[in-house]
Amino acid sequence: MGLVNVKINGIDTKIEEGSTILQAATKVGFDIPTLCHSDNLEHFTSCFLCAVKVEGGRGNLVPSCATKVREGMSVTVESEEVNESRRMALNLLLSDHCGDCIPPCEDACPASIDIRGFLALVREEKELEAAKLIREKAPFPGALGRVCPRPCETACRRNRVEDSVSICYMKRYISDTELEECGEAQLPEPAPATGKKVAIIGAGPAGMSAAYYLKLEGHEVTVFEAHEKSGGMMRYGIPYYRLTDKTLKDEFDAIERLGVEVRYNTEVGKDITAKKLEAEYDSIVIAIGAQGASSMRVEGEDTPGVYSGIEYLGKLAEGQEPDIGTNVVVVGGGNTAIDVARSAIRTGAKATILYRRTRAEMPASSFEIDEALEEGVEISFLAAPVKIAEGSKGVKVSCIRMELGEPDASGEDDLYRLKDRSMKYRQLQL
Numbered sequence: 414m415g416l417v418n419v420k421i422n423g424i425d426t427k428i429e430e431g432s433t434i435l436q437a438a439t440k441v442g443f444d445i446p447t448l449c450h451s452d453n454l455e456h457f458t459s460c461f462l463c464a465v466k467v468e469g470g471r472g473n474l475v476p477s478c479a480t481k482v483r484e485g486m487s488v489t490v491e492s493e494e495v496n497e498s499r500r501m502a503l504n505l506l507l508s509d510h511c512g513d514c515i516p517p518c519e520d521a522c523p524a525s526i527d528i529r530g531f532l533a534l535v536r537e538e539k540e541l542e543a544a545k546l547i548r549e550k551a552p553f554p555g556a557l558g559r560v561c562p563r564p565c566e567t568a569c570r571r572n573r574v575e576d577s578v579s580i581c582y583m584k585r586y587i588s589d590t591e592l593e594e595c596g597e598a599q600l601p602e603p604a605p606a607t608g609k610k611v612a613i614i615g616a617g618p619a620g621m622s623a624a625y626y627l628k629l630e631g632h633e634v635t636v637f638e639a640h641e642k643s644g645g646m647m648r649y650g651i652p653y654y655r656l657t658d659k660t661l662k663d664e665f666d667a668i669e670r671l672g673v674e675v676r677y678n679t680e681v682g683k684d685i686t687a688k689k690l691e692a693e694y695d696s697i698v699i700a701i702g703a704q705g706a707s708s709m710r711v712e713g714e715d716t717p718g719v720y721s722g723i724e725y726l727g728k729l730a731e732g733q734e735p736d737i738g739t740n741v742v743v744v745g746g747g748n749t750a751i752d753v754a755r756s757a758i759r760t761g762a763k764a765t766i767l768y769r770r771t772r773a774e775m776p777a778s779s780f781e782i783d784e785a786l787e788e789g790v791e792i793s794f795l796a797a798p799v800k801i802a803e804g805s806k807g808v809k810v811s812c813i814r815m816e817l818g819e820p821d822a823s824g825e826d827d828l829y830r831l832k833d834r835s836m837k838y839r840q841l842q843l
Contacts, residue, residue: 420487434465434477434488443490445477446499461502465490474498518580521568524551528565528580535583540590541599547584548600552625553618553664556647558585560656562748562778598667604631612637612694614681617645620700621665624673634673635694639680645702649727650749652756709744713801718808722749729756737762738807744798746775751782754790764790769797769815
């Protein structure tokens, strides 16, 4: 096969007949961008990123990957017109981009866990490596595998076909497999000591996560916890039927084995002062959580027999059994309300949830609502308490029926009161 003379951006060269402009440009040192003919990608269709301008003839821009050279051809591979064409081609590709640089499940994960990565490791039967990968972003795979609200599964691409991958339960499987094979969580070795000391206030998930990563960096870490056990709201805000004491102990104790010191029954401001911490430590991390209940702003909510949801769950976690009677009203529509109602059912009580909107607006996870209904929890929608008082057989709760209105300026539905209605129950307030 003979050679033909072509000019590439003013540079004369000889190239084998039948070659493309892309090949000719590469020969003389020009790197024309291309996706469809990149050696690093599978060739599929024309991307038109490799557009060039051939002088003479129609003077149109042509794809250099498909246009053959011919004798005397003069080609412009770099100019403002060519570059603008390539920018437009790239924008068109991105406008209909069906892939993601970050998988949607990982993008939806608050901790940005490499979900695709640990699922691939499980496929290869490398569960211990999968646990290690999860802990790069979150040190409690066993707890997450039981109580995570699963935003990753909502974003999962598999929903377009049938249903999401069970990402949450896969974390549980990985953690359980690790414990079965090794007897305890396998944590990496900390870096050499830096000589820096860090105090952390609170041994909940935030405080102990901070302790874990700080210890891995080689810092000396001491955690101050007001309760007698670690876990924070994981322990005192989630019922044991969902997250067992053993799971919490397995994961939080592992961090202490790493060399983190936890001083239990130590309340900062009471048992030790903040000034003392400032004097003895290089840094202080405050991770006290949000353990206070919100007021309903309802008359009589301090009546005996009325508990906040957090208070009730906390007492159960500490082994106490609050006297809630046999008829329980739970006010609210979030996951805490569901936890309280299902916990009350387990004590033998009848539980009724009052929620001021409809199920469509309930912030609780849909599967949690389904499980509550399956267990016998009743839900009264469009009902809100306006007054609480002592009754002859417990607590009397006066409620009104609600009606959804048009969204207000915040985007929330306005609620209209329709009529008063009283119900006599012993109530748990959320």
